[in-house]
Amino acid sequence: MRRSFHFVRAIRGAARRSFASQTRGNRSKILLGVGAGSLAAAGLAIGCNRRWTTASCLPRVYADSPDSEKEAKVSGGSRRRRFLQFASCQYNGEPYMTPQDFLESLSFSEPTARIGRRKVDEKEMDRYLRKVPPVSKNSRTFFRDLWKDGLVSYPEYLFLTTLLTKPKRQFEIAFLMFDRDGSGTIERKEFLAIERVVSKQQEGKEPFCTTSLLVHLFGRNGERLLNLESFSRFMDNLQEEVLDIEFHEVSRGLPVISETAFAHLLLHDSNLDHSEIDDYLQRLEQRSEMGDGITFPQFLDFAQFLNELEDFAVAVRMFTLAGQPVTQDEFQRAVKSSIGKRLDPKLVQVVFHIFDVDGDGKLSYAEFINVMKDRKNRGFKSRDAPKGWEGFKHCMRQKMMK
Numbered sequence: 096m097r098r099s100f101h102f103v104r105a106i107r108g109a110a111r112r113s114f115a116s117q118t119r120g121n122r123s124k125i126l127l128g129v130g131a132g133s134l135a136a137a138g139l140a141i142g143c144n145r146r147w148t149t150a151s152c153l154p155r156v157y158a159d160s161p162d163s164e165k166e167a168k169v170s171g172g173s174r175r176r177r178f179l180q181f182a183s184c185q186y187n188g189e190p191y192m193t194p195q196d197f198l199e200s201l202s203f204s205e206p207t208a209r210i211g212r213r214k215v216d217e218k219e220m221d222r223y224l225r226k227v228p229p230v231s232k233n234s235r236t237f238f239r240d241l242w243k244d245g246l247v248s249y250p251e252y253l254f255l256t257t258l259l260t261k262p263k264r265q266f267e268i269a270f271l272m273f274d275r276d277g278s279g280t281i282e283r284k285e286f287l288a289i290e291r292v293v294s295k296q297q298e299g300k301e302p303f304c305t306t307s308l309l310v311h312l313f314g315r316n317g318e319r320l321l322n323l324e325s326f327s328r329f330m331d332n333l334q335e336e337v338l339d340i341e342f343h344e345v346s347r348g349l350p351v352i353s354e355t356a357f358a359h360l361l362l363h364d365s366n367l368d369h370s371e372i373d374d375y376l377q378r379l380e381q382r383s384e385m386g387d388g389i390t391f392p393q394f395l396d397f398a399q400f401l402n403e404l405e406d407f408a409v410a411v412r413m414f415t416l417a418g419q420p421v422t423q424d425e426f427q428r429a430v431k432s433s434i435g436k437r438l439d440p441k442l443v444q445v446v447f448h449i450f451d452v453d454g455d456g457k458l459s460y461a462e463f464i465n466v467m468k469d470r471k472n473r474g475f476k477s478r479d480a481p482k483g484w485e486g487f488k489h490c491m492r493q494k495m496m497k
């Protein structure tokens with residue numbers, strides 16, 4: 096069990112419908128819309144929580160898990176394994192994720208229980224593709240809007256998960272990698288060529304089908320070109336959509352999350368076990384007077400900062416060459432040099448309360464970087480928990496330490 100916010104599945108339906116119409120400016124409407132959904136789901140939440148906490152310790156059996164394991168062994172790699180684990184559809188004999196599967200693979204350690212993969216036929220596929228908005232619509236709810244009605248291929252999954260943690264200044268580098276002929280725009284065939292490379296597919300071996308993402312970026316017949324501006328906006332929207340889901344699942348529709356919930360969000364994807372996470376949270380609660388909470392824009396800033404963690408590490412190493420712990424002012428200066436602005440002092444205060452081990456007001460830098468690296472790489476490194484009997488023992492140890 097990685098997350099303590101188990102009620103989220105119950106509220107997801109209500110939340111998603113409300114988020115679909117979300118814009119930055121209308122948070123009060125969301126508050127009303129999702130707040131009602133959350134209240135309605137609160138009763139369910141208790142049941143869900145119970146089911147999750149007891150069931151999560153036992154190995155869950157999926158009808159298709161032997162196949163997924165076999166497929167992953169053939170093609171190798173933890174990302175491939177994760178893709179196969181969550182891919183709930185099959186089209187032309189190939190496994191695909193729905194947009195819902197994709198979003199769940201980022202937030203949950205296991206997919207929803209199901210029996211086999213649902214076969215998608217031509218007619219259904221045609222219906223999916225007709226629903227896809229063009230990239231010029233600039234949607235921040237693209238994946239949530241399509242939800243079950245769309246397909247994400249394995250190369251696309253690799254592409255999307257790679258983009259999730261790319262710092263903004265690397266958007267252009269990524270764009271130039273795709274624009275193979277240097278024309279200043281990306282064509283569908285250039286996009287597919289890179290996809291082929293990253294998924295290690297041989298040219299001509301396996302033709303890619305037209306997916307929802309291809310139609311979104313290049314049109315139904317690949318008639319549109321993608322320029323740097325649209326490409327960067329797409330990446331921005333993708334990052335924001337995933338963070339939006341994460342934040343609002345925790346806030347239950349409210350515009351802020353508590354400092355403790357923020358700390359939990361930072362720590363839950365790390366390799367820390369439950370007792371270690373509890374230590375961090377207790378330290379935070381003992382040291383800080385709980386304030387007004389953390390808003391979504393503040394959370395976004397922090398996520399942007401995490402995407403620039405390498406630059407931050409270089410900057411902060413200047414202070415730590417002599418093995419000195421970092422003060423809040425030094426921390427902020429290092430942040431500014433990596434993302435171009437300071438973080439809200441309240442956020443920094445929370446981070447210091449969590450990672451100031453001996454209470455001297457300074458940050459234990461090595462610990463901070465190690466935990467935050469795990470958080471940044473969420474979904475892969477930290478989620479490759481041991482499987483089978485080893486996994487069961489690991490899980491039992493975790494439970495007994497609680």
Ligand SMILES: [Ca+2]
Pocket residue numbers: 273274275276277278279280281282285
């Ligand atoms: Ca080009």
